[in-house]
Amino acid sequence: MMPVLEDFGLVDACRQAGFVEKTGATFIWGKNREPWDIQFADTPFLPSGFAFHVDRAVFDKILLDNARACGTEVQMRARVTTPLNEDGRIVGVIYENADGETVTARASFVIDASGAASVIGRTATERRYDDRMRQVALYSYYRNIRGAEGFRRGHITVESSPKGWFWFIPMDSEQLGEVSLGLVTGQEFTDEIRVKGAEAFYEEALALAPYVREMIGPQARRVKPIHIVRDWAYTCDKAAGPGYYLAGDAAAFLDPLLSTGVSLAMLAGYSASVCIHTALSEPTMEHEATEFYANNYRQMYEVTRDFLHYFYAGNASAHPNELFWNARRMLKFDENIGAKQAFSFFINTIPGNPHPALQKQIPLFQQFMKKLDHTVNEINSPTGDLVTQQLRLTDRLMDDDVPVVNGRLESSWQFNRAKHLLEQVRGVTFDLDRPIFSSTSSWLLGRNIAALKNEAWDLLKLVDGRRSWSSIVGQYTAAHEGGACQDGEAVSKIIAPLLAEKFVLVRDQP
Ligand SMILES: Cc1cc2nc3c(=O)[nH]c(=O)nc-3n(C[C@H](O)[C@H](O)[C@H](O)COP(=O)(O)OP(=O)(O)OC[C@H]3O[C@@H](n4cnc5c(N)ncnc54)[C@H](O)[C@@H]3O)c2cc1C
Structure with missing residues (x-):
């Protein structure tokens, strides 16, 4: 919630409203009945050391007044009855105004923020319930x-x-x-x-x-x-499509356990506004912007759902033989990619992987492993190549070294928050598939990606985890003949900061 409140300049308004500052969470949950805490100030991936416990009516009025002050025309006591759909595109809505009149409003894009009612979502996409969370x-x-x-x-x-x-x-x-x-x-x-x-x-x-x-x-x-x-745990097939964006409960809701509902609704509204602004500024970007939003929403939902299942199942021994807890004990590692990753990270990857993003998460991993019921014995299947890689750090590559990108090379989109636009970025992503200990909100604001300059991007494209450094240098200099990088020394200068940042490691040969 905080990045959006900060961007809108509403932190002070929340303070003035007297909302209690939320500085963390205390759990009586897991292996024993001693309370344990998560303090936001100590949690590295959270954007702020506190949030607010809000009274929704007061908080919603702050947001609405701000929207009005920014020039939004607000219709109170209006009820949307029907989406306007023309040739598969949502082009507006029909609504009943406060005087009971039927009004047609056309729009380039419609954001459905109608909560569980999901006025547009229910017609434009399919809703699916999470059967393990009834x-x-x-x-x-x-x-x-x-x-x-x-x-x-x-x-x-x-x-x-x-x-x-x-x-x-x-x-x-x-x-x-x-x-x-x-x-x-x-x-x-x-x-x-x-x-x-x-x-x-x-x-x-x-x-x-x-x-x-x-x-x-x-x-x-x-x-x-x-x-x-x-019965609130559901999601939709696609949170955005031609002419529409679903934000907040209109798209999906999981469970109150993680207190994510309001902040995700706000982040989603914000994210939708950036995507729409991007499409209006540059119409050829409309499809990319829609896909960016829909894909990130799905990922965010999956990350949060995996974590939620993991968390519920982690309390199994606290109440043995109780109907509620037995029904939620089931945690299928083959389905729960996030939990599987967490275990493999914990046992194998984290101690060996010095990636800064993972290092930051170690204390949190350890805390959850200590407090929840899961034991490492529960992993009974291989968890992918991350686990078995033998990687080491270096500050200089030797000719025979085989460098490895510590993460994945991706071309993606990021928010330019000052311009309120999506921007293309190429770099190393380090959030892998579903990192359940990452901030779920980061998905709605664009992926964790460390941007690379063109020359570094071109060089890392050659780093495939099999080839030696001398072979990579040979290929790179041949491809850049006549450019600035004529020899190994010049190429080493490109890779040096990436080695220092731990974005490139060395694989030891078996
Ligand atoms: C038991 C429970 C506890 C929860 N506890 C927390 C918590 O501690 N912290 C937290 O962050 N979240 C919590 N949540 C989740 C949170 O309440 C929701 O995620 C959040 O309210 C979603 O916000 P929203 O704006 O998407 O939808 P809503 O808050 O539902 O707002 C939707 C708005 O759309 C309006 N609307 C509906 N239909 C129409 C229509 N046809 N035309 C015009 N307007 C319409 C409604 O009147 C409403 O004003 C909890 C949820 C549950 C079920």
């Missing part, structure tokens, strides 16, 4: 709570309990109360909830969540009835 939430708000102490005061707290897990979110909202307290349980209990009633089911579950109960304290007063929501 969840139900029961939640309410409290006042006069005791709260957490010290550095945990601004944290969301997540405590697993036999029938699911609780969130405790400090709100400090005039309208809602001081804390939001919700239980996420499963559709397995639909009948029990109906028979007992939501209140009784919720209170019984709360009695089995001692840490959260302690934080609520004896004086707490619930100030709203229990709300119920269910």
Whole structure:
């Protein structure tokens, strides 16, 4: 959320609204019942040391007022009824305005941000539910709570309990109360909830969540009835197509466990606006911009889903023989590329791979490995060539050395945030396929790619992990005859910074 708030200059408005600063998360989850923490300031890939716990009504008004101030025409109490589809392209919408009149609005592009209603998404694309995440939430708000102490005061707290897990979110909202307290349980209990009633089911579950109960304290007063929501884990086939972009819940939603919903919705809206601006500025780019958005959305969804399954399954031993946890114990490594990667990284790649991006993630890997239930014994299949490579660092290549690109050479797109445009970039990507410990939001803002100058790009195209350095130099100088790089020394100068940056390693010969 923070990059978008910063770009829009809305951080101060959020402070003035009195939103609690969210500095991390506390979990009672995994191998033992001791609380453990993730502090945003210590998490290298997060863009900021804090976020905000927002009251949505107040927050949405801040965003809406800002949109108005930037020149957006806002129609309140209008309801989109039908997308306008001409020859497979969305060209606008029909809506009912506040006076009940039917209005047709044509547009070059339409962003569907209608949440789960997904007014355009439902007609333009297919929705698929995640069968392993058929969840139900029961939640309410409290006042006069005791709260957490010290550095945990601004944290969301997540405590697993036999029938699911609780969130405790400090709100400090005039309208809602001081804390939001919700239980996420499963559709397995639909009948029990109906028979007992939501209140009784919720209170019984709360009695089995001692840490959260302690934080609520004896004086707490619930100030709203229990709300119920269910069945929210879905995605769509394609988050963008001719004339349309789906942003936020209109495209996909996974689960509240990672508190990603609002920030991903905002990042998606922002990303869609950059793609549309790019297409309007340069119409030949429309297809690339649409594909960039749709592909990144899919990747982001898959990375987050893999991590979520991994996280749920990592709490299995905390509540043995409980229906909810048994149903979520299943973690299939063959399907969960992210988790598979995490294990192979942890055991083999990270200690041997000095890539700066991976090095930054080591403490987080270690923390999750220590806290969650997964054991390394669970890996019973080879996990790809990353694991078996024998790689080493060097600051100078010898003739017989076989250099290897530490990552993948790719041509991709990146945001130019100042110009609000997509820009082509060629370089080394280091986020591999689905790095589950990376920031999911990075996908919506463009891939982690270290840009290369043309000469370095041309040189690395010859680095295939099989050829020796002398053979590469020979081919490069032959191809650049008459240019600046006539000899090995000149070519070495091109590769030297890449060796120093660890974008190029050496493979030891067997
Ligand atoms: C149990 C639960 C707990 C959650 N907890 C968190 C959390 O702690 N943190 C977090 O970040 N996220 C959380 N989320 C997710 C979060 O609420 C959503 O991801 C987020 O609200 C998505 O924002 P959105 O703008 O895409 O959709 P919404 O917030 O649903 O907004 C959609 C808007 O579109 C409007 N609309 C709908 N249909 C039409 C129409 N036909 N015409 C015109 N307007 C229309 C609606 O009135 C609404 O204003 C939680 C979700 C659930 C289910």
